[in-house]
Amino acid sequence: MPHPPEPRGCRLYLVTPPRIDLATFPDTLARALDAGDVACLQLRLKDAPEDEVLRAIDALRPLAQSRDVAFLLNDDAELAARTGCDGAHLGQEDGDHAAARALLREATLGITCHDSRHLAMRAGEMGADYVAFGAFFPTTTKDARHRPELEILEWWSSIFEIPCVAIGGITAANCAPLVRAGADFLAVVGAVWSHPEGPAAGVRAMNEAIAAAEG
Ligand SMILES: Cc1ncc(COP(=O)(O)OP(=O)(O)O)c(N)n1
Ligand SMILES: Cc1nc(C(=O)O)sc1CCOP(=O)(O)O
Ligand SMILES: [Mg+2]
Numbered sequence: 043m044p045h046p047p048e049p050r051g052c053r054l055y056l057v058t059p060p061r062i063d064l065a066t067f068p069d070t071l072a073r074a075l076d077a078g079d080v081a082c083l084q085l086r087l088k089d090a091p092e093d094e095v096l097r098a099i100d101a102l103r104p105l106a107q108s109r110d111v112a113f114l115l116n117d118d119a120e121l122a123a124r125t126g127c128d129g130a131h132l133g134q135e136d137g138d139h140a141a142a143r144a145l146l147r148e149a150t151l152g153i154t155c156h157d158s159r160h161l162a163m164r165a166g167e168m169g170a171d172y173v174a175f176g177a178f179f180p181t182t183t184k185d186a187r188h189r190p191e192l193e194i195l196e197w198w199s200s201i202f203e204i205p206c207v208a209i210g211g212i213t214a215a216n217c218a219p220l221v222r223a224g225a226d227f228l229a230v231v232g233a234v235w236s237h238p239e240g241p242a243a244g245v246r247a248m249n250e251a252i253a254a255a256e257g
Contacts, residue, residue: 050199052220052256053081054248055207055227057116058102059235060088060183068101070241074234075109077242078249081227084131086116099125112150119145129171134161143169152207157190159197166204173198174229177210178220183231186210192223199224214244214251221255228252 056074058067074080083106087095099115103126106113114129115122119142122130129150132142143151152172153165162173175194177186198206205226212220213233220228230248237244 050205050224050226052225052252053227054079054245054252055082055084055209055229056080056111056234056245057084057086057209057229057231059231060086061090062087062098064097064101068105071102072105074241074245075105075111077245080109080111080245082112082114082128084114084116084229085127086131086231088116092121095121096125099127103127114150114152119151122146123149131174139165139168139170156188157194158188159194162194162198162206166202170204172205172207172227174207174209176208176229178208179211179213179216181211181232184210192219195220195223195225199226214247217248217251218255221252 085098085102087098103113112128114131115127116131117136119130119132119137123145129146129152130142131152132139133154139153150171151169152174153170155161155165155173155175157175165173175190177188178190195206195208207227207229208220208225209229212228212230217228228248233248234241234244237247
């Protein structure tokens with residue numbers, strides 16, 4: 043008789059706001075990371091010039107890595123490899139995934155798969171370290187055009203060892219079904235950075251909601 047899949051545990055994956063002020067954001071980030079369990083921080087500065095991204099990497103990467111939080115760069119595997127990041131997150135339009143895999147060597151490569159089993163299996167075969175599905179809920183952070191069903195998390199986590207990330211409009215109030223469906227990570231922007239009591243409270247709320255959902 044087949045065994046049910048082992049619970050794998052779910053962790054918080056933090057994505058930066060699309061714009062940050064380097065005069066204040068490092069302190070805010072440090073307080074958020076010190077508030078609870080964060081597996082990973084993705085630097086996502088959409089459409090920022092490279093010198094601005096470089097300054098942000100220099101300021102934020104040590105804050106994450108010194109706390110054992112993996113520091114991933116969005117969109118640019120070459121820059122991630124060149125600047126000591128722990129890896130990169132690439133979308134379907136973000137260049138050659140196989141070339142990025144080779145360039146990043148042992149570093150982490152995550153791939154956006156929207157609501158597609160086909161894209162996820164292709165990413166897994168190519169050597170992705172995780173696949174990301176979204177947007178599960180409406181979000182104002184990005185114009186997200188795909189809306190996966192929970193079943194894609196159940197399907198993926200019951201068949202594949204490669205971790206899956208859920209993203210898009212996730213909050214402490216709505217995350218329980220994603221955790222129970224098998225998401226290994228919940229990636230959030232607004233739930234932390236726009237939490238009414240501040241980002242540290244946002245991290246605590248997400249940690250508590252994940253723990254409650256895991257029972
Ligand atoms: C964890 C995670 N999942 C999905 C995305 C979206 O990536 P992409 O489709 O390339 O869109 P942009 O983030 O580049 O606007 C992500 N960044 N992180
Ligand atoms: C960056 C990103 N990618 C998405 C996708 O569906 O691929 S949704 C999204 C925005 C996530 O921000 P929030 O937690 O504020 O909704
Ligand atoms: Mg991208």
